[in-house]
Amino acid sequence: MTKTALQSDRAYDLAIVGAGPVGTTLAILAANRGFSVILIDARDPHAVPRQDTRTFAIVRGSWRLLGAAGVTEALGGLTEPLNGLEAIDGGTHWFGAPGVLFGNEDLPDDPDGQPLGQMVPAAALQSALDEACGKTDGIDWIRGQLFEGMETGPAGATLTLSDGRPIEARLVAACDGMKSSVREAAGITTEGHDYNQSVFAANVKLTRPHGGIARQLFTPEGPFATLPMPDNRANLAWYMKRGAAEAIAAMPIEDINAELNARFAEFAGLMEIDGPYSAYPLVMQLATRMVGARTALLGDAAHRINPLAGQGLNLGFKDVGALIDVMCEARDVGLDPGSDVSLERYEKWRRFDATAAAMFMDGIDRAFTNDSNFLKPLRGLALTVAQRVPPLRQALARQASADQDHLPSLMR
DSSP, X not given: OOOOOOOOSSOEEEEEEOOSHHHHHHHHXXXXXXXXXXXXXXXXXXXXXXXXXXXXXXXXXXXXXXXXXXXXXXXXTTOEEEOEEEEXXXXXXXXXXOEEEEEXXXXXXXXXXXXXXXXXXXXXXXXXXXXXXXXXXXXXXXXXXXXEEEEEOSSOEEEEETTSOEEEEXXXXXXXXXXXXXXXXXXXXXXXXXXXXXXXXXXXXXXXXXTTEXXXXXXXXXXXXXXXXXXXXXXXXXXXXXXXXXXXXXXXXXXXXXXXXXHHHHHHOOEEEEEEEEEEEEXXXXXXXXXXXXXXXXXXXXXXXXXXXXXXXXXXXXXXXXXXXXXXXXXHTTOOTTSHHHHHHHHHHHHHHHHHHHHHHHHHHHHHSSOOTTHHHHHHHHHHHHHHOHHHHHHHHHHHHTOOTTSOGGGO
16 A cells, blocks of 8 residues: 655654665654654556565564564565574685584574574565555655755755655655665765675575575685575575676576586585576675764665675664664654754764674675685684684674664664
8 A cells, every 4th residue: 555645734753765674664663653754765656566586684683673563474484584604614724614603592592482583585575564564654655756855954854856846854764775865965975895796696496405594605706605595495695706796697597507506516505596696796885974964874875785694684674773762762852853962872873883794794705705824724713713612602693683682672
């Protein structure tokens, strides 16, 4: 259901630009807490949705947030439990490839019996969120319109859409992706770098049971990862130098299968491409600030990181939970949720975590994507210690699953 009846007598509490998983989840949660919301969605409601073969690793804390948004039941039967994460250093070693595996047993017990996470098809997640959004009171959902610009002042912001209509809001949430128009309008710059790598992505049928384990093999050319899916399938990500992944994606499917199995059958068992496949460039991009005048950045608009550990969307959900907490806290003490004071709280909460995650993933990529005789023993020692020291392994599991006390309230 699409809502188009606009309130005209006052400003919205929150205008959200971008209706992907981050923006739609934010809209539902904010409206459920009594905020008036307008969701500006560039998707054409009459167009056939594009095929999305991605699969998201939704970790435990993020799954709780989606539960609060009322979408987890709708995803029943479409997900695969994520029971563990395994990382193996595949460079040449004297005594075998070292690795670390942590899983559900390394996490505190969950009252609902949730595993480390859930593997969720991107299309299924977006469909469930769209359905929930259409049923949520307090959201004006405008589809097929683009954000064209905004002006900010002491009392709020005025947004202009592609049809010329003005929208008044106290706070603007930029959820419009890596090339965010809202971020640009707010005058917020970005920094980062191009990895000169691309990722070949596909779904595959496996012959070896995956057991719900996400597995990652680090090679000198780049990582190769398999993420568990229902029916003993997997979503794979194969990192290569720029141009190589694109060349693989241009090959006939039987040649791709032959190349995959020649290189990685020992690691993953025999594989067969199952459905569409693609290649995309790998970049890191961080906004220099996560807030501007009357503006908060969330998700890829704020941080695009190396997808090595599947943390990208989960960082976006942390942004959502933090902004909801900040808005509610401000309202409780009589403050404007879009004021500089409120936005400063959001910035302090989220910027360090997002930057630290980006730098950590960047460091892992640099440390493991080589066959350096100096780094190999250090990598082996680090992985061996992580595997054999339970408190360290448990800390890694809690960090990976977003199951920590300092997280936003909806994720705890």
